[in-house]
Amino acid sequence: MKCPRCKTTAAVALPSHNAGFCPECFKVFFSRQVAKAIKERQLFSKEDKILIALSGGKDSLALARELQLQGYNTAGLHMDLAIPGSSDKARDHVERFCRDFGVDLHVLEMEKEGLPIPVVEKKFNRPVCSLCGRIKRYYFNKFALDHGFNVLATGHNLDDEAARLFSNVMRWDVSHLGSQGPDLPAEQGFVRKVKPLYRLSEFETANYSFLAGIDYCYSPCPYSKGASFTYYKTLLDELEYEQPGRKISFYEGFLNRGRQAFARQDEQQGGKPRPCPGCGYPTTGEICGICRIREIMGSKE
Amino acid sequence: MQILIEPENQWADIDRASTVLNLLKKLELRPNQAVVIRNGELLTPDRKIDPEDSIVVRKIASRG
Known part of the structure; x- marks a missing residue:
């Protein structure tokens, strides 16, 4: 497969674009x-x-x-x-x-x-x-x-x-x-x-x-x-x-x-969000989700 | 042919894969589910590969 822009060997094939690009042209794309x-x-x-x-x-x-x-x-x-x-x-x-x-x-x-x-x-x-x-x-x-x-x-x-x-x-x-x-x-x-x-x-x-x-991290999250x-x-x-x-x-x-x-x-x-009384974060509930998590965790902000 | 599969970091022994597409089929992967690397170079599915090649197949689906 050849890069359509510069005619060198393609490094990345993209069937959805009906093309394959060399490294430099792929970065441009x-x-x-x-x-x-x-x-x-x-x-x-x-x-x-x-x-x-x-x-x-x-x-x-x-x-x-x-x-x-x-x-x-x-x-x-x-x-x-x-x-x-x-x-x-x-x-x-x-x-x-x-x-x-x-x-x-x-x-x-x-x-x-x-x-x-x-x-x-x-x-x-x-x-x-x-x-x-x-x-x-x-x-x-x-x-x-x-x-x-x-x-x-x-x-x-x-x-x-x-x-x-x-x-x-x-x-x-x-x-x-x-x-x-x-x-x-x-x-x-x-x-x-x-x-x-x-x-x-x-x-x-x-x-x-x-x-x-x-150099990216590709280890999956253990909870996922x-x-x-x-x-x-x-x-x-x-x-x-x-x-x-x-x-x-x-x-x-x-x-x-x-x-x-x-x-x-x-x-x-939908309900209109209001500021959470605990932290000010917008919420449609009585308190926001994070304040609820904190309550259950027993660690209020 | 010895293939390093990432992110598991496991080695797989694959027989008679003459192209990248063949190799991915044997690993039950679609071409859009992994990048295939040989000597620091990315390979498209049509590229020929050799039993002596050192190849990395890096699956790309992000999980978490």
């Missing part, structure tokens, strides 16, 4: 896809102060590198979840990446916040992934607001977004369908949230990270075994293999023709 996402969805500009959530995996590190190369004003935030045998590796990758590429890094330690994930996992009789996700969203948002960032960027890619959409559709979850997208605007108590990699697949971010010399998203991703991989381009058309079709209807319906039916 990747960069253009990110730029297109930012422009088409008006995600942010050079004036914005962007906080990037850095897990240490290929997606978040690729995002940080690419936004840095495109000249955006960025810094990274890593959350050390205190998971034995996993968190120390992830943190090490993030710290090395930020040192090697000159990215400003902040680290939040969940041990110090009184919410180490293994302890949360023991205390609650339910899958820890949703609690962990809730804790991460809360602290990323809080850190951004407290430190003057007006945009929070995450490395969610097309596979993440397509799997999430598939899951929301399977349940016809109007609230989640109405608020899913790569461009969630700032609201009272919430910083603007963006996903600039939404046009790029996991396969593409893995290839980019390799070619950009990013059997997660339904992993199964949905496998299903969608099969579909993409048989019908290249299905994932992006499924997701972009939703953004362009489906999302608004769900957002309108949710606006009519």
Whole structure:
């Protein structure tokens, strides 16, 4: 297979684009896809102060590198979840990446916040992934607001977004369908949230990270075994293999023709968030999810 | 042919895989589920491989 731009041997085959690129042309392709996402969805500009959530995996590190190369004003935030045998590796990758590429890094330690994930996992009789996700969203948002960032960027890619959409559709979850997208605007108590990699697949971010010399962490989280998203991703991989381009058309079709209807319906039916009396975080309940977790953990803020 | 599978860091002994696509089929992977690396170079599914090659198959699905 030859690269269509420079006619040298291709390194990355992309059936959904009916092409295969050499290393240099693939990086150009990747960069253009990110730029297109930012422009088409008006995600942010050079004036914005962007906080990037850095897990240490290929997606978040690729995002940080690419936004840095495109000249955006960025810094990274890593959350050390205190998971034995996993968190120390992830943190090490993030710290090395930020040192090697000159990215400003902040680290939040969940041990110090009184919410180490293994302890949360023991205390609650339910899958820890949703609690962990809730804790991460809360602290990323809080850190951004407290430190003057007006945009929070995450490395969610097309596979993440397509799997999430598939899951929301399977349940016809109007609230989640109405608020899913790569461009969630700032609201009272919430910083603007963006996903600039939404046009790029996991396969593409893995290839980019390799070619950009990013030493990312690829050890899976020990709690993620059997997660339904992993199964949905496998299903969608099969579909993409048989019908290249299905994932992006499924997701972009939703953004362009489906999302608004769900957002309108949710606006009519959903409750309006108010500040949590415990911490001020927006919530539709009596107290927010994090204050509830703290209550159960017996470690009030 | 000895193949290093990541992230498990396990070695697999694969017989008679003449191309990257054959190799991935034997490992029950689709081409969009792993990157295949030989001597620091990425390989597309159509590339020929040799029993003497040192190859890494890095699965890409992020979990957690």
